[in-house]
Amino acid sequence: MKKAIQLDPSDNVATLLVDAVKGDEIEIISANNQVIDSVRCLQAISFGNKVALSDIADKQLITKASYPIGLAIMPIPRGELVHVQNVRSQRLDIPDNIIEEIIKQMRIEQA
Amino acid sequence: MMNTFMGFGRADGSVGIRNHVLIMAVDECCEGIARAIADSIDNGIVVTNYNTCMYGGNEEMINTMIHTGNNPNVAGVLVLAMGCGSIDPEIVAAPIRTTGRAAFSLVCMKQQGTRATINQGKALAQELQQAANAAPRVETPISDLVIGVKCGGSDTSSGIASNPSVGRAVDTLVDLGATAIAGELIELVGCEAILRQRAVSPEVADKLERLIHEEEARWHVDGAEVETMSIGNSVGGLTTLEEKSFGALSKTGTRPIQGVLQINHLIHEKPTQPGFYLSEATHLCGSAGMHFAALGAHLILWTTGGAGFNNPIVPVIRVSGNQYLLNEDIDIDASGIMRAEEGVESVAERIVAKVSQVAQGQQTNIEEFGYSYCSLYQKDQRLETVLRFKPNC
Structure with missing residues (x-):
């Protein structure tokens, strides 16, 4: 089964350890390799990218490895890719044209 | 896991896990001489300042070289300068000597040429090697x-x-x-x-x-x-x-x-x-x-x-x-x-x-190929001044 790792129990995202396609059921493991959950991917999510483990509200903090890594700029349902198309830095934004380029290169499907 | 290691005791009370001799070149022009000297002993490591031979602007680098010489893994140092620049090798060697380590300096221009400097340096390196070999082993x-x-x-x-x-x-x-x-x-x-x-x-x-x-x-x-x-x-x-x-x-x-x-x-x-x-x-x-x-x-x-x-x-x-x-x-x-x-x-x-x-002495996988350069980095004093940073607050 395809897997994603939740680095800290407080995280609302997990990082994919393989490429996943839309509809894949992903096993969520802890940092100590215990299976803790399973999530269905709502879109393609490639290796190293993050899947939402819960429904995340607009302006809610995204937490990875227990650290706040940014703010949601729209509601993000469980199973969706959490990335530049729906999250912004609290510190220093990536320029919009670069975000467009990242979305294009990654072929991120947007609702 | 063993809870102790047999380290190399230093006069300043510190204990190293390695027992190296440093051959330091305070300017890049004497690096070749430093390498020839270092190759003549077992644990010789060359440290070169590539960032001009002038003291002004190199003060932080000199400080890093001194404290590198005081590292617990270092038994002794030989500091070289070509002699035409403005960095006196003693400003590095003297503070290292105060920790009880053997520390010599050599100005190439005061010797009878490059070969003579290398020969003189090799003799000093032998002394440093012997001092290193005499370091007491301390269970730490x-x-x-x-x-x-x-x-x-x-x-x-x-x-x-x-x-x-x-x-x-x-x-x-x-x-x-x-x-x-x-x-x-x-x-x-x-x-x-x-x-x-x-x-x-x-x-x-x-x-x-x-x-x-x-x-x-x-x-x-x-x-x-x-x-x-x-x-x-x-x-x-x-x-x-x-x-x-x-x-x-x-x-x-x-x-x-x-x-x-x-x-x-x-x-x-x-x-x-x-x-x-x-x-x-x-x-x-x-x-x-x-x-x-x-x-x-x-x-x-x-x-x-x-x-x-x-x-x-x-x-x-x-x-x-x-x-x-x-x-x-x-x-x-x-x-x-x-x-x-x-x-x-x-x-x-x-x-x-x-x-x-x-x-405890086990080598890391590429430790014996240690010749990655000893790159010395410092902040640019001109930029520090322009940015109005105060070094001592």
């Missing part, structure tokens, strides 16, 4: 170790596998009573609030925030920006600068920050008690090796995607979680985490065991 607890923590060649696997594993190992080592030091303040931009909470006092928190701010100002000059995040970083899965910074931060573990060690032309702070420290050691790997040497580190834990950073003075334990880039250079394979076959805790235990073994 692992808790006396000072460990540098650094990342480089980072990729997606770093934030998931190698950095969290090293972070856990750092916590274990600190809990045992050891000292760990990280640097790379530019990589901690965005982590200030979390770091403040880890600081042992408001003074440490303020200093930390000030030094991160200064490093950010040095690297982000309007009109001459350097990249903080590449498109490749984001395609690889990093969404924000914070995520990149926190991934790097995770190698520092979770224990309280006892202090932030400043490095400049006036100050070269060292840990005053065991625990975890941040420092101004640069994010540039080769030069960071020398900064950690100057901070008194015995060895370095280095996390990577996959590359072979090495430093001959301070052994480097390389940790990678990228199974596609793993090769014989990597000391700890953390790729099991990426394949969901091994947990962070288990990799951390292997790292701690490795630290103990390397302290």
